[in-house]
Amino acid sequence: MATAQKTKAADKQNLSKKLVGTLKKYYKGAPRKTDLSVLETILYGVCLENTSYEDADAAFKRLKKSFCDFNEMRVSSISELTDLFDGLPHAEKRALQVRGVLQYIFEKSFDFDFESLRRKTLEQGARQLGRVKDLSSFVRLFTLQNILGGHIIPLDSMSKNISVWFGFLEHELSLEEASEGIKSIVKKAEVPLYCYFLRCLATDARFVKQFSEDHFKKEKKEIDLDIVLDRLTKLLSKSTTTRKKTTTPKTKKNVTKKVITKKPAAKKSSPARKKTHGKKTVKKKTVKKTVKKKVTSQKPKRKKPSTKKKTVKKPIIKKKKSAPKKKSSR
Template sequence: MAAAKKVTASDKQAVAKKVVTLLGKRYKKSVAKQDRPILETMIYANCLEDNTVELADQAYERLMDSFHDLNEIRVSSVREVEAALGGSHSADWRALRVRTILQQVFEKKYAFDFEHIRRKTLDLANKNLARVAKLTPFARHYTLQSALGSHLVPADGRMSRAAIWLGLAAPKLSPEKASDALKSSVRKADVSVFCHLLRCLANEPRLLPTFDNVSKAVPEGGFDPLTAPARLAELLVEADKPARRKTTKKKVTKSRAAKGASAGKTATKKRKKAVKKKRVVKKKLAKKIAAKRGGTKKKTKAKKKKRS
């Protein structure tokens, strides 16, 4: 794999467009519009981080359906909130974050309302959200981009590793810094679609090992973004190939099973023959015994006649 070359922002934008085209053919390009209040958007972002949209939607709906309102979530235990999130991975951490966010917001204004940041500039809104405990950089960026329409590219851990593999972010960048790096590669109008498709790619089960081990496979100079479309096409082709089966072991087990079956059949045949022989022998013995008994009876009758 060739080392990454110095590329301009326009080059990265062209690469990002090609990546979107490739991924758009594989995944659904439509993105559902989010019209939640600010606080609910923060909670949803917590469900979405390092997760698929489908699983995040399910976790968020279960959470909201399990409690009467946000105040009930705030006063519930972490375990109760975790149980409501269902089978979502890292549900314990998500539950802790949700409850901490609600507690801090309520303690400041005694109300579950964070809509005031809509009237603030991006910098002030970002500072307000940064003060919320347990609100991750991804959740903060997602809230600013989704609810306020800011030009930000919210990337979580999985998305940032995929972006590094594509060469759109430098190796070993944190998710927050990777989000900043992606901002110059994606136009504001394309952020929603790009993030959606990158999330689909980063969370595809058969591709997870590739991106999770990206830090161990970084070539000298980093990944070249100019080769990203070709590398991505090859990766998707490999992902679509059926999983390799260990045919040798299966053949061995089949032959063993066949041998065992044949051995079982021969054993049953031998048993049947032995049983038949025993029956024949028993019949012969029974006939001999009957014949002997019949002979002795005749002799006794003859003796009795002579005596009489």
């Protein structure tokens, strides 16, 4: 029995790598590396539970912008905090977790510095986070995995359902039991990739019904591991084919419109050529006119020098010489 269990665990490890590889081709992006403090990491985990990364980022920004500091956030009412999580599932539960964390840290040190968690072991950190009121198991494991970096796989209900669909877990397990049981399947170095792409698939709007709680309650069959990879590729290929089908009728309509517009354009081109012939004749007429103008313009130019000659001759014609008159008087 022990050898059989080892072979099953090894097969599941190889299968998990292949599943992550197919999801990596379909979904873009990579696991995020944040420089958040311990308290900010806890608050971001509250925002991330059972949501996508985009919705968690938006909720986390609203939390930080709505209050001046953590003390004002601690003193605020539950209704004010729930409004910040509007649109996310279990908004009131998130508000209770935020208030419980802030109240615990403030009562402990009268400050909101919780960086002492980095210097503790996994067991010590798990004990300390377990004392926080209303804090879920996902937020505790998410904080430990990001702060202390142990072999921890934080699973919420959505990511747990994906693991059940893969055949790695049973649906009857709790979240803590599921997170502990999947350690033998996903190695420590592969945890960030597994959690990232698992969330991308779980929060995809096209597959939400496929991985809902009601769907797993109806299907209580054992899953064959040899079919899981083919089942995932078929599921992803269906979404791509639906995209192509929706885009093909639009392209056909555009092609018919283009053909209709080309026909009147060809008819208009023929009269346009005739007009060009008319333009050429007009150019010839203008050339003739310009030639006539040049001829007329040359005539006044000839007259001008003639006038100048006359003006020059006039002083020569006067001939006022007194020499001959003087000879006659003698």
